[in-house]
Amino acid sequence: MSETAIEIEAVSAIAQIGPRDWDACACPEAAQGRPDDPFTTYRFLKALEDSGSVGRGTGWEPHYLVARRAGEVIGVAPLYAKSHSQGEYIFDHSWAHAFERAGGRYYPKLQIAVPHTPATGRRLLVRRGHEIEAQSALVQGAVQLAASNDLSSLHITFCTEDEAAAGKAMGLMPRASQQFHWGNAGYADFDGFLASLSARKRKNIRKERAQAAQFGGQIHMLTGDQIRPEHWDAFWTFYQDTGARKWGTPYLTRGFFDEAQAHLRDDILLVLAERDGRFIAGALNFIGADALYGRYWGCIEDHACLHFELCYYRAIDFAIAQGLGRVEAGAQGDHKLARGYLPVKTHSLHWIGEAGFARAVAQFLGEEARAVDQDIEVLTDYGPFRKTHHDNDKENQ
Structure with missing residues (x-):
């Protein structure tokens, strides 16, 4: 040879x-x-x-x-x-x-x-x-x-x-x-992004964010050492529900989130909604050099527009703040179009x-x-x- x-x-x-x-x-x-x-x-x-x-x-x-x-x-x-x-x-x-x-x-x-x-x-x-x-x-x-x-x-x-x-x-x-991906055109803040939209779409997004804010709690955006094992306990509950409805059984095991805590937490943005002292919904994102990757969402309570807030708008907020070029919102979903995510x-x-x-x-x-x-x-x-x-x-x- x-x-x-x-x-x-x-x-x-x-x-x-x-x-x-x-x-x-x-x-x-x-x-x-x-x-x-x-x-x-x-x-x-x-x-x-x-x-x-x-x-x-x-x-x-x-x-x-x-x-x-x-x-x-x-x-x-x-x-x-x-x-x-x-x-x-x-x-x-x-x-x-x-x-x-x-x-x-x-x-x-x-x-x-x-x-x-x-x-x-x-x-x-x-x-x-x-x-x-x-x-x-x-x-x-x-x-x-x-x-x-x-x-x-x-x-x-x-x-x-x-x-x-x-x-x-x-x-x-x-x-x-x-x-559907969102692209950062050098926006200074979320309002800068909104200014690029048609008046009707801009008004609709502001309305959705206002509705989401009425769920009666706080939204936490956690990454790195801010993420604790108890956050994964909550998110696992959300993920199980989504996985059971979409795929029959969840793709990831509970152990994956323990591995994520140990080895991947600096790669992760975890967005959690807390109400009355307990977490009720969450979105898991991964962070790249120039992109935020939306991966999983789940909840144990339904609140108007909270899904859009945690999955799409908070992802845009983070991308703008970190100077990332885009947000990739995962597979499928024509509903993302109205929220600034283009095909x-x-x-x-x-x-x-x-x-x-x-x-x-x-x-x-x-x-x-x-x-x-x-x-x-x-x-x-x-x-x-x-x-x-x-x-x-x-x-x-």
Whole structure:
């Protein structure tokens, strides 16, 4: 074997790679501050693993990919064998049903993703100076792993636009989806943001914030050492309720929030509403270098507009105060549009081993991409911003 050959290995525990090598690939920028996002850091993925939120019996079985050249780790990827399509937010249930109706076996499949996390970020994590060859090796290794084990497919979800272009050039099928993000146009405060909206939308948001303030308590915005174990006890109750209603069972275990307290609290903004001495609602956000990522919400009491206040408006307040460029409000939700969150395109990549089925999926993806583009254009035009604001944005794009 030549010294320039790249070796690919799949390992079942992230500890077999270690924090130094993993983070050198996943978040080298963190040496100067925060990672671009916390979701592919060693500490986040290990928290999922150590808490039992991924692993045996969860449908997310880790097989982390490692690319080495002459013994040096030059690339890694969070790869999982999936026995279902839950917790992905890029829906392929119709593909699974069609594949199995035709007599195939869709599961298990392989997924390069951050479990339970619909946030765009790098998925092919490569050490600086090895971008092209390590990225290619990780894709080839993942495809070969799927093919040699006679698995139906490989999926890389919520990858970056650059990764989507590179994957397409390597023969993977790109897929477009959409989310709603809030963008910070250098606002000095929340009123500065409101001034960019049409009068009707501005009035509606002020009304919603006023209604939310009438719930009869206090709102706490906690991060770092301000977050205490009792806050997680409360939030776990909220999260269980939301998880049971949306997914049947919560994706994360109670242990994940203990791991978050121990290892992730500096990455977290926890917004809690307290009334009559007890917490009644909360929103969990993660903090990146230039973005706030809204993840989970839950409550044990219903109060008008409190969801909008905790999840959307307090997130905007925090982003403005911290000088962050955007708030990513998670998957789906056209209702976010009226609250200043505009549609943006998200990306994924797909490989399907069966040639005939792959052709059918490719045709579907082409039609879907055109529909997503049209939807984004229409929704943006219906957005809450004053037309002059949009015209200026378009000129600056």
